[in-house]
Amino acid sequence: MRTEHNLYVGDRTAEKIKIQIGAATEDLDNPPEEMSVQGRDLLTGKPKQIDVSYREIVKALEKSILRVEDSVMETLSKTPPELAADISQDGIVLTGGGALLHCLDYLIEK
Numbered sequence: 534m535r536t537e538h539n540l541y542v543g544d545r546t547a548e549k550i551k552i553q554i555g556a557a558t559e560d561l562d563n564p565p566e567e568m569s570v571q572g573r574d575l576l577t578g579k580p581k582q583i584d585v586s587y588r589e590i591v592k593a594l595e596k597s598i599l600r601v602e603d604s605v606m607e608t609l610s611k612t613p614p615e616l617a618a619d620i621s622q623d624g625i626v627l628t629g630g631g632a633l634l635h636c637l638d639y640l641i642e643k
Contacts, residue, residue, distance in 0.1 A: 534572060537593075538583050542572035548630065554587040556635035557598050561587070565635070587635070598640065601631065605641055 534540040534547075542550075554565040567584040574581040609617055627638060 534570065534585075535575065537589065538581075538585075539575040540570070540572040540581055540583060541575055542570060546570065546572065550585065550590060551594075551630065552633050554585065555590050555594065555633070556587045557591070557594070557637040557640045558635075559588055559591050561635055594634070597631075598634075598637070601637075602641065 534542050550568060550570060554568045556565075565587050567586045569582055570585050571580060571582045573579070609620070612620070624642075627641070631637065
C-alpha cells in the first residue's frame with residue numbers, strides 16, 4: 534500500500550485485506566471482487582480510500598510466497614523417503630494466517 538498508493542494502513546486492515554482478497558496466484562477460477570481500503574495518505578496526512586484488486590495483493594505477496602514454497606521444498610528434501618511418500622499421498626495441513634490465501638494449497642501442491 535505504501536509503495537504503490539502512498540497509503541498507510543494498520544495491521545488489522547492489512548490482515549483483513551489478506552483474508553478477504555489475498556491470493557497466492559492470479560489464476561483463480563472465482564476471483565474476489567475489489568476491496569475498498571481506507572488509510573492515511575502519506576503525502577497529505579489525510580484519510581484516503583482506494584479500491585484494491587486481488588492481483589495487486591498477489592504481486593505484493595510474491596516474495597513471501599516464494600519463501601514459503603522454498604521452505605516447503607527444503608523441508609521435503611530433508612524428509613525420510615517413507616514420510617515424503619505419505620505426505621505426497623495424504624497431503625499436509627496448512628496453518629496460520631497465510632494458509633487463508635486463495636490457492637496457496639494449489640500452488641504448494643503444484
